[in-house]
Amino acid sequence: MSVSSPYGIRLRPPMKSGPGRRSSPLHWRWTDRLALAFAWIAGLGLCAIAAAIVLYMGYRGVQYLRPSLLVSRPEVSLSQSGSGGFLDPVLGTLMLTAIGIVLAAPLAIGSALWIAEYGRPTWLARIVESSIEVVAGTPDIVIALFGLAIFQLPLLAPFSFTASGGGVFGRSFLAAGSMMSLIALPPLFTATRDGLQAVPDHMREAAFALGKTKIATIRAVLLPSVRSNIATGVTLGISRIIGDTAIVVFLLGDTPRLEPQGSAPVTGLLRGTGSTLTSYVFDNSPAGEGGAPQKAYAAAFVLIVFVLGLNLLVDRIGRSHADANGLNVAGAVV
Amino acid sequence: MSPEEMLLDPLRLAAEAEPERIQPQRRIHAAEQPGQGPVVPPVRTIVLDRAPLPAPPPSERASVRTQLAGAGPERLRLEEVSIDYGPKQAVKSVSLSIHQGEVLALIGPSGCGKTTLLRTLNRLTELTPSASRAGRIMLDGEDIHELPDTTLRGRVAMVFQQPNPFPMSIFDNVAFALREQSRKRPRRRELEPQVIEALRRAGLYEEVRDNLDGPALRLSGGQQQRLCIARAIAPRPEVLLMDEPCSALDPISTKTIEKLIGELRRDLAVVVVTHNLAQAHRIADKVAFMYLGDLIEYGSTAQVFDEPRATRTRDYVGGAFG
Numbered sequence A: 001m002s003v004s005s006p007y008g009i010r011l012r013p014p015m016k017s018g019p020g021r022r023s024s025p026l027h028w029r030w031t032d033r034l035a036l037a038f039a040w041i042a043g044l045g046l047c048a049i050a051a052a053i054v055l056y057m058g059y060r061g062v063q064y065l066r067p068s069l070l071v072s073r074p075e076v077s078l079s080q081s082g083s084g085g086f087l088d089p090v091l092g093t094l095m096l097t098a099i100g101i102v103l104a105a106p107l108a109i110g111s112a113l114w115i116a117e118y119g120r121p122t123w124l125a126r127i128v129e130s131s132i133e134v135v136a137g138t139p140d141i142v143i144a145l146f147g148l149a150i151f152q153l154p155l156l157a158p159f160s161f162t163a164s165g166g167g168v169f170g171r172s173f174l175a176a177g178s179m180m181s182l183i184a185l186p187p188l189f190t191a192t193r194d195g196l197q198a199v200p201d202h203m204r205e206a207a208f209a210l211g212k213t214k215i216a217t218i219r220a221v222l223l224p225s226v227r228s229n230i231a232t233g234v235t236l237g238i239s240r241i242i243g244d245t246a247i248v249v250f251l252l253g254d255t256p257r258l259e260p261q262g263s264a265p266v267t268g269l270l271r272g273t274g275s276t277l278t279s280y281v282f283d284n285s286p287a288g289e290g291g292a293p294q295k296a297y298a299a300a301f302v303l304i305v306f307v308l309g310l311n312l313l314v315d316r317i318g319r320s321h322a323d324a325n326g327l328n329v330a331g332a333v334v
Numbered sequence B: 001m002s003p004e005e006m007l008l009d010p011l012r013l014a015a016e017a018e019p020e021r022i023q024p025q026r027r028i029h030a031a032e033q034p035g036q037g038p039v040v041p042p043v044r045t046i047v048l049d050r051a052p053l054p055a056p057p058p059s060e061r062a063s064v065r066t067q068l069a070g071a072g073p074e075r076l077r078l079e080e081v082s083i084d085y086g087p088k089q090a091v092k093s094v095s096l097s098i099h100q101g102e103v104l105a106l107i108g109p110s111g112c113g114k115t116t117l118l119r120t121l122n123r124l125t126e127l128t129p130s131a132s133r134a135g136r137i138m139l140d141g142e143d144i145h146e147l148p149d150t151t152l153r154g155r156v157a158m159v160f161q162q163p164n165p166f167p168m169s170i171f172d173n174v175a176f177a178l179r180e181q182s183r184k185r186p187r188r189r190e191l192e193p194q195v196i197e198a199l200r201r202a203g204l205y206e207e208v209r210d211n212l213d214g215p216a217l218r219l220s221g222g223q224q225q226r227l228c229i230a231r232a233i234a235p236r237p238e239v240l241l242m243d244e245p246c247s248a249l250d251p252i253s254t255k256t257i258e259k260l261i262g263e264l265r266r267d268l269a270v271v272v273v274t275h276n277l278a279q280a281h282r283i284a285d286k287v288a289f290m291y292l293g294d295l296i297e298y299g300s301t302a303q304v305f306d307e308p309r310a311t312r313t314r315d316y317v318g319g320a321f322g
Ligand SMILES: Nc1ncnc2c1ncn2[C@@H]1O[C@H](COP(=O)(O)OP(=O)(O)OP(=O)(O)O)[C@@H](O)[C@H]1O
Pocket: B085, B088, B090, B108, B109, B110, B111, B112, B113, B114, B115, B116, B117, B128, B130
């Protein structure tokens, strides 16, 4: 394989040279070898688990999912064949996600900006960060219970489903959406804050050195620099909202169909109740009422496709933005 | 182009510098200043283990530089400037004068306070909470601390060690520097001549003319740094501060930027921090040598390199060419 040069040095053919020689694990300490083996097994095992979930759900989905299920509304029926489709839960998932993100994004990005760019006094910054950590660590069922207590206050009656006698049930898309924003907020906050903290200080100073104010620097330099971090945070937030069931059961009413409250077209829907794919899966699975396990599988498949598709989409957005700005060129500053 | 030509070309340009760039009030102020020549800083007592060398007859190059230095009006004057970071004194009572039409190189070992001093000139040190300052810095006779910081930084621009274009297009990087804070966004058409002019002065226009809307971060390191220079000079500042502008660049980009600095000093005062003594020798008209926060020596390039007064300077610059 080797070629001898006129200087008597034996050279490898230039194109075929692989990576240089490395120490072989066979000579490592046995604990290191064990750790390496464990790392391999853990990584491969996770791949196998993920593949099993996707393949099994894919198999079930292909088996039971019919396009008509996506466009027909649920019917209350005891037999599986008469229970209709799950158009309403699909719409419910989309609406709830939109409300949650629309409420969470300004709060999360605003507080991340405040922490990363102002953050004074320090004690207050520490309190804000720990509060967000507390919210992040609170189980969703506790957040749901808390939300129910809040939205059942008579003061907040206009935001939710109200019985004809005046009883406030505290259930509506608004109620569920605002609690969903709480579970979407921490990942979005963290992603944005970390992105901002990764922007080198001399980028900010370069803007200050041009006579720009802090707010102009944030608008023109910092926010564009962390756009892909925000996109990542939004994906994480959306996945958490899409996957949540407790808040739906507590605060959305978990009615099979969208039930608008009042006749106003948009606010009626927002104040009304409904369900999502997660609660639909639960209700129809053998663990719930068990009325239509095949439809539960079909809906679960749709749920997985949603989340995977979303990940792909946001990944693509972040990447194309980075491309357009040259952010992912090796050696770039950001 | 030989180094000699690189030096002489801007000289001729400086001689032709349009007088109307010096505004009337500033001229009056300049006339009031008694000594128009370089301010001689109060030389601090430093341990000299040898008597200062007698001044030898100035070399030809030195006299050329001195003529040039006399040509421009004083822009910045530092009076007894000290900077502390908490208990630590980073800059100790430095007095200097910086003139239009000349390049001042700040040299000295790592940690001696060059960056700190430079960042004080556009008040970036104020961003460090622990930093405090004493002494006065005058920009065209006005105390820079009386000016709003955004105004001051429009007049005293800065280029950093790392090329740091913003994540936007090449055009927008320069246009961003030109947009006023409060006013409505000027249209692209209005800004275009100024943007192109700045890119041209930074020696970048020919390379990017077909790609003005391309992302700035796609440029090479040297091009990015020239874009940063274009951005800094676009609002027509009076002083340009540069903190090791070439230390992240290859020799060819370095040479381009050195040439650029030589051309820019025609209508700017330039302060360059550099670790590269050969570079200081090539581009500077004046050299200030700092050591542990003290300004040890300040004078024409030839004087500081060829006949340093202080032993410390001699030891430091001796390493470069010895
Ligand atoms: N933000 C800061 N807080 C506290 N001390 C600082 C800070 N910045 C600089 N210093 C100190 O001030 C002194 C001067 O630092 P400065 O960065 O001005 O040095 P320099 O001459 O630019 O060095 P170099 O050539 O390595 O860039 C150093 O001792 C440094 O430790």
